Amino acid sequence: MxxxxxxxxxxxPVFWVHAQDKNTSVTSVAASADHRGISIGQQVPDVLIRNVSGLNGAGQNLAVLPLSAFKGKLVILDFWATWCSPCIAMIPKMEALQEEFKGRVQFLPVAYQSFKEVDAFYKKLQQQTGNAFSLPMVTADTTLVRLFPHQTLPHYVWIGGDGVVKAITDREAVSAENINSLLAVGSLELKVKKDEKxxxxxxxxxxxxxxxxxxxxxxxxxxxxxxxxxxxxxxxxxxxxxxxxxxxxxxxxxxxxxxxxxxxxxxxxxxxxxxxxxxxxxxxxxxxxxxxxxxxxxxxxxxxxxxxxxxxxxxxxxxxxxxxxxxDYLVGLEKRKVKVLALVRTSSKDKLRTSGGQPTVNLDGFGCKMTSCFLAVFIDRLKIPFQASPLPVIDQTGYTGMVDLELTANMSSIEQVNKALARYDLRFVEKPAEIEMLIIRKR
Known part of the structure; x- marks a missing residue:
């Protein structure tokens, strides 16, 4: 056994790119670029972009259009994925910049995931935030990723109105200041994002x-x-x-x-x-x-x-x-009294006990569903969505049995998570507690 x-x-966030497009024109361009894609200063071929949605009021209809459809505008390709937290954090920023530079700049999010998967993500995000999202998007992409191969997300490619690559950057470079500079002089000196293979x-x-x-x-x-x-x-x-x-x-x-x-x-x-x-x-x-x-x-x-x-x-x-x-370092565990984010019960009524079944847990940015799991699993899974909080997350419920939990909330918002936990008489509270800390000091 x-x-x-x-x-x-x-x-x-790491993304391994496996190109599958067999378009011969794209293949020849990639080969001429020494199998490393198109570099800054090179002309981008007028390839056909497939699975484009949300452009010019097209809604969910998937269109095929040439890259030259954006000629005259600064095009910023945003390679992203629905599981990439830094990518998601950039969505409202890009929406605001698109509105600020309307008519002169076109942000174009590009995902390797299917339209169905990305569309479902956007619908949940809109329902959760109450914000409408207007940027067009490319889904199930195999063409653009071959022109601009990369390993990590997000990945941004800046293409000038003349069809020449002006910059390849990470998210820190995407700003109104840099966009204004590029539009004004036609070139921009930015640190090139280079991914290791x-x-x-x-x-x-x-x-x-x-x-x-x-x-x-x-x-x-x-x-x-x-x-x-x-x-x-x-x-x-x-x-x-x-x-x-x-x-x-x-x-x-x-x-x-x-x-x-x-x-x-x-x-x-x-x-x-x-x-x-x-x-x-x-x-x-x-x-x-x-x-x-x-x-x-x-x-x-x-x-x-x-x-x-x-x-x-x-x-x-x-x-x-x-x-x-x-x-050179002394390392060990010591009890320290620190401020924590503690999960506590708000009543003695048992609303947690599992009804049985195969242990499963699914947690994403929009909610959590756990069956026949211990609360320790819930605490552990929250480390990623709660990473913006500086406080350690601990369990002080004293509950030792397996539980069933089903939450619909922005899992990075403690306030929304608490609202969803109320049905189970649970709540996260900030409080001092003595916990075991890892101490590293000079010898």
Whole structure:
């Protein structure tokens, strides 16, 4: 019998592009661009764009039109996805900029997802926010992504009214100031967004692929930054006689991030003392600037493989090894009284008990549905939508049984989540609490 649980966490939105369009004109252009797509200063061919909706009052009718239909305007292609939080955060900004530069600029969101999937997302977003969205969109795209290949989202391509690529940027560059400058002088000096090509299969070992582990107790390795493998965490727990049962892989992570894995703590449960936040935290750096910061000796790759007999010591082994690798720092857990966001019950009436069934959990930006799960699962899933809050999220309900929950709310809004939780007599409240914190200080 084998039980396998896999946990994959990407620390920044990563999108692997697999082009499938067989359009020969696009293929020839991509080939002439040295298989790297069209660069700044190059002319964009007048390709046909398929699955265009919402243009000139066309509503949901999917149209096919040439790129030259936008000739004379600055076109900003926005490669995005419905699961990409930074992409979604840019939607109202682009709507406002489209209105400000109406007639001179055309924002064109481009998604690899189907029209049905994207349209359903927009309908939920409009219902939730009460805002109407007017930008046209391209769905199920295979043409534009071949012209402008990329690895991370969002990804912006600025095409001038003359059909020449003026800039390729991340979201920080999308501003009224930069648009005005480009419209005024016809060119713009912006940092080019350059994505590393993802060459690593996260389901495989980073350092020990193919190694015979039958007689091994554990293996581990630490390295500096490695290009083309992305950035993230993979934790695999597998109970299977005679084979490696646990693998933890951290790719291009900072020292605090590695210790957080070892101690199973989040960023909000970490205290950096002795001024270490300046050395370990990137401040407001994002996108390419953040990746450049990591490459300056601030990121490491670590992998640990442990056999079945020693699997219960996995995290203790990782803790000890990291302390040995980084002896300049004292690291450990301490109880600290801090302000938290605590889930509490507002009555003693049991409105949570599960009615049974297969354990399932689905949580997105618009709601959550849990069946036969513990509240700890709910708390854990909220770490992403609640990431804007600086407070650790904890469970103080005291409820130990499995629950059923079904919420319809903007899951990043604590106020809306509380409104939806009221039917279960639950609520998140800010309060002081003594919790275990990960402390990192200089030795």
């Amino acid at each position: 084998k039980l396998k649980l896999c946990f994959l966490l990407l620390l920044c 993802m060459l690593y299969d996260t389901s495989k070992s980073l350092f020990f692929e193919g190694a015979d582990f039958d007689n091994g107790i554990f293996r581990s390795q630490l390295s500096g930054y490695i290009t083309n493998i992305g950035r993230g965490i993979y934790k695999d727990v597998e109970v299977e006689a005679g084979g490696p049962v646990r693998r933890i892989t951290g790719r291009n992570l900072t020292i605090p991030e590695l210790f957080r894995i070892a101690y199973k703590k989040g960023k909000k449960e970490t205290v950096l003392e002795d001024g270490l936040s300046k050395a370990f935290e990137p401040g407001k750096l994002t996108g390419a600037n953040f990746m450049d910061w990591l490459k300056q000796g601030r990121a490491y790759c670590y992998e640990l493989m442990v056999n079945q007999q020693s699997s219960d010591r996995t995290y203790a082994l990782m803790q000890d090894q990291l302390k040995g690798f980084f002896p």
